[in-house]
Amino acid sequence: MSASPSPESGCPAHGNVDRRKSAAIALKNTQPDLGAHWVKSPSIAKYILRSKHARQAGAGADLVTFKNPEQAPVFFLDGELHAIKRRKTQRFLSPKAVSQQHYLVMRKVTDELLAGFKTQGHAKLEDLSFSLAVEVVSEILGLTNSNQAARVNRIQKVLASSISNAGDGKLAKVWQNFKRASALGIFYWFDVRPAIKARIKNPTDDAISFYIEEGYSKFMIVIECVTYGTAGMLTTREFITMAAWYLFEDQALRQQFLAGDEKEQVTILMEIVRLEPVAAMVHRRIDEEISGIAEHPLPPGEKYGLDIRNANIDEEMVGECPYAVDIERAKRQSDSGKFLSFGGGPHSCPGWQVAIHETRIFLEQLFLIPELTLDREPDISWNSQLGSYELRNADISCKR
Structure with missing residues (x-):
C-alpha cells in the first residue's frame, strides 16, 4: 500500500489493489x-438507515423488552424514547467533550501505556489498545473508583462472557450463564458499586451520575456499563490494532500520517475504517412500506441486513479506486468520510469521534517510538456474536 499515486492506474495508493x-x-x-x-x-442501505419507519433489529434488539424502557440502553430504543435518551446522553460523546475532557484522559493513558511498553521493550498491541479503550470509556461512564489494572481484567471477563457462545448442551449453557452472572457480580461489586456510592455523595459530569439522577436501578446501570463496553471497548481495540497494522506495513502511509495535522490523520483513519469496518452488517426492521428506491417496494414488517462492508467499497457511494486509502475521497464524494462505517441515521454510532481520536492520539505517539517493529502480524478470527473480526497476538517491540 503506497500513499502516492499510481501512474499506471491513475489511482492514489497502491493502484487500487485490494489489500484489506x-x-x-x-x-x-x-x-x-x-x-x-x-x-x-x-443507496438502499442509506435510505433504510435514515428512514423514520426503520427500527433497530440487530443483536436481538427487536426481541428484547425492558420493564422500564426509559432506562434501557439507547441501542435498544426507537422513536421518541430513543431520541430523548440520545439527546440527554450525547453530551458525554460530543466533539466538545472529546476536545475538552476525554482528550486529556486519552493522552494520559497513552503516555502511561507507552512508558510501560518502552520499559519492557515488548507488548501485544491488542492489550495496549484494550487498556486504552477501557480507561477512556471508564472516564465517560464514571468507573473511576477502583484499581485501574484490576478493572481492565474484570471488564475483559465480563465482555468475554457476554459475547461468547455457550455451545451445545444444557450443561454448557448452565455453565455459561453461571460464568456470566459471576463476572457481572464481581464487576458490580468492585467497580460499579463504588462508583455509584461516590457519585451519590458527589455527582460529576459523567454517565453514572446521570443514571443516578434519572433514577436508574443498580441493575440497569450495570447493563448500561456492559453496553458501553461492548460498543466502545471491544470495537476500538480491534480498530486500533487494524490501523496500526496498516501503518506498520506501509512506510509511505505511516510518514503521511505522522507528518499530517489532526485533520489529515483523522482522514487517513476514516479511510482505513471504511475499508476495515469492525461492524460488517447492521439490521433494521421496516414498519411501513418504502417505495421509490428499489425495483420493488420494501414491504412493511420485514427485516433487512445492511451490508456495511460491501457498501463501503461500492463506487456508487465512495467513487473510483475504492480500495485506495485516499484522503481526498470524502471531499470528492461530498461525504463526511464516515460513509457507512458507523452506520447512519438515528442509530448511527454515537461514540465514533471518541474512537477515532483515541486511535489517532495513541498511534501518533506509538509510531514516534524509536526502533518500533511489528514482530508478528496479528491472527484474524471472527466473532459471530458481534459479526466482526478480531485481531490477536500482534507482537510489537522497541529498544529498551
Whole structure:
C-alpha cells in the first residue's frame, strides 16, 4: 500500500489493489440474520438507515423488552424514547467533550501505556489498545473508583462472557450463564458499586451520575456499563490494532500520517475504517412500506441486513479506486468520510469521534517510538456474536 499515486492506474495508493486484511474472513462469515433480506446497495442501505419507519433489529434488539424502557440502553430504543435518551446522553460523546475532557484522559493513558511498553521493550498491541479503550470509556461512564489494572481484567471477563457462545448442551449453557452472572457480580461489586456510592455523595459530569439522577436501578446501570463496553471497548481495540497494522506495513502511509495535522490523520483513519469496518452488517426492521428506491417496494414488517462492508467499497457511494486509502475521497464524494462505517441515521454510532481520536492520539505517539517493529502480524478470527473480526497476538517491540 503506497500513499502516492499510481501512474499506471491513475489511482492514489497502491493502484487500487485490494489489500484489506479482513476481507476473506468477512466474506466467509458475513450474512444477514435468518429471514432477513440482504441489502448490498449503498443507496438502499442509506435510505433504510435514515428512514423514520426503520427500527433497530440487530443483536436481538427487536426481541428484547425492558420493564422500564426509559432506562434501557439507547441501542435498544426507537422513536421518541430513543431520541430523548440520545439527546440527554450525547453530551458525554460530543466533539466538545472529546476536545475538552476525554482528550486529556486519552493522552494520559497513552503516555502511561507507552512508558510501560518502552520499559519492557515488548507488548501485544491488542492489550495496549484494550487498556486504552477501557480507561477512556471508564472516564465517560464514571468507573473511576477502583484499581485501574484490576478493572481492565474484570471488564475483559465480563465482555468475554457476554459475547461468547455457550455451545451445545444444557450443561454448557448452565455453565455459561453461571460464568456470566459471576463476572457481572464481581464487576458490580468492585467497580460499579463504588462508583455509584461516590457519585451519590458527589455527582460529576459523567454517565453514572446521570443514571443516578434519572433514577436508574443498580441493575440497569450495570447493563448500561456492559453496553458501553461492548460498543466502545471491544470495537476500538480491534480498530486500533487494524490501523496500526496498516501503518506498520506501509512506510509511505505511516510518514503521511505522522507528518499530517489532526485533520489529515483523522482522514487517513476514516479511510482505513471504511475499508476495515469492525461492524460488517447492521439490521433494521421496516414498519411501513418504502417505495421509490428499489425495483420493488420494501414491504412493511420485514427485516433487512445492511451490508456495511460491501457498501463501503461500492463506487456508487465512495467513487473510483475504492480500495485506495485516499484522503481526498470524502471531499470528492461530498461525504463526511464516515460513509457507512458507523452506520447512519438515528442509530448511527454515537461514540465514533471518541474512537477515532483515541486511535489517532495513541498511534501518533506509538509510531514516534524509536526502533518500533511489528514482530508478528496479528491472527484474524471472527466473532459471530458481534459479526466482526478480531485481531490477536500482534507482537510489537522497541529498544529498551
